[in-house]
Amino acid sequence: MTGFVPATLPDGWMARREDLHARYEELAGLNDASRLGYLNGADQRWTEDEIVEKWREAAVAQDRRTDAINHVYLHVPFCKSICSFCNYERLRPSSPVLMEQYTQRVLRSLRKIGPAVKPLRWHTLYMGGGTASVLSADQLDQVLTAIDEELRWHPNSTRFFEFDPSVFRPNKLQVLLKHGFEHFSFGVQTLQSAINADHNRGPQGFSMVERRFRELREAGVVNISCDFLLGLKGTTPEQMAEEIGKVLALQPRWIDVYFLTPTREYVDSHFGGDWEAFWTYIKPFHERMPQLIQEATAGTGYRTRRGHGHAIIIYRQLTVEERKSKPGEHKGLFSYTQLVDQQRRPLHLLGLGPSARSLIFSQAAIECRTPDHDPDGDHFFQGHEYGLEGEVRLFLSHVLRDKDEIDRALFQRIFGVDLGGVIPHALAAWHAQGKLSVTDETYRLVREDRRERIRTLLWCVPDGPLTYEVERYEANLRAQARKKESDARTRTSPAGANA
Secondary structure, three states, rough: OOOOOOOOOOHHHHHHHHHHHHHHHHHHOOOOHHHHHOOOOOEEEHHHHHHHHHHHHHHHHHHHHOEEEEEEEEEEEEOOOOOOOOOOOOOEEOOOHHHHHHHHHHHHHHHHHOOOHHOEEEEEEEEEEEHHHHOHHHHHHHHHHHHHHHOOOOEEEEEEEEEEEHHHHHHHHHHHHOOOOOOEEEEEOOOHHHHHHHHOOOOOOOOHHHHHHHHHHHHHOOOEEEEEEOOOOOHHHHHHHHHHHHHHOOOEEEEEEEEEEHHHHHHHHHOOOOHHHHHHHHHHHHHHHHHHHHHHHHOOEEEEOOOOOOOOEEEOOOOHHOOOOOOOOOOOOOOOOOOHHHHHOOOOEEEOOOOOEEEEEOOOOEEEEEOOOOOOOOOOOEEEEEEEEEEHHHHEEEEEOOEEEEEEHHHHEEEEEEOOOOOOHHHHHHHOOOEEOOOOOOEOOOOOOOHHHHHHHHHHHHHHHHHHHHHHHHHHHHHHHHHHHHHHHHHHHHHHOOO
């Protein structure tokens, strides 16, 4: 099966690309490999009616891929405040008016898209954001009732809810349990209330985390998870390992431990704009946390799973008591993820709510938008029709962020082709650099640290989208320079001096 012959690259192409990579890194920084899967050039734009038609076509086409899994993501793009490390673009502080506008918009969208996707059976529902728990109990009930009425659900579908422990109340929990939610997760990030406050999260500490665990347990919930964030300014690996051990004593089903993905705003505000200072600061977390977590979980019954540079998952199996179910109790069988590599089969994702992302397998990635000047105006959608190449690049940017190899048989089963026929130039570049080995079973990259792997995966991005990103950053810099000049002239002009 090996059959790998590197593609012949155009004369001078690698040198030109190396210059382009260096310029991209200079302008954009290197934050996370997964971002490269979303570089597709200038956005396309569609109306809601056009997106409904895309889903209608996808629903009919799925008859040819009965192994696909279908998820619904209800995105609530609001928070009580915006954390300084947040890397989502469309979050806003919540308000009663915005919450009601959001609720009515989702209800209208469901009425439009529901008939188009009737042929599809949905396997999971995930409510997140943002902070899904900023919705009132009544708003949650309205939206979830409509979801059950408009969409067709697998009898063993699974439901997940993501909340902020500071804005979660028993009446909301009762609504969610009524609608079949089984998995509940929330962000801890750190137990140090001063660090949380410094990152605009409010002074959340252990007492609040412990209270939410107790409330969920008393309601009969067994699938409770939370997440920590490594690399926040002011924390140390040893402190974070101690905090993780403290929360493990509360018996979560799992803990997601993420390494901070830096945004330019975070580096500017906490590291004075110095990217090297950030990478120097987070390096001890990468070096020491895997061992510290192993020590924290020793003898606890928890296991760990890790990729390099992105996350460490701490998990356990349900106990015999936890596995017992009440007569007639719903049991979900499906896991939720937006990633084909984790699902290991074709995946459709229906996103509901402003800034929610939808994925139509091997066709398009689409994001719902609301006009900035009119929060209650007509939706529009933007994104990319990226085809098989774009779907594969999204797959690779997540798999190779955390691992070094691609299983050829699995890839063929998901995409119907061999990797060599989809990204020949990237494979040829890796081969020329001595980074790639190919066997009948795998395509394998050499072991690399987090930043070097991002540089390696840049070769997967086609020339056009990467050039577009560089030109976009350069245009922004020119606009900033013009504004700075204009502001300086205003300050030094007689009128400005007298203001």
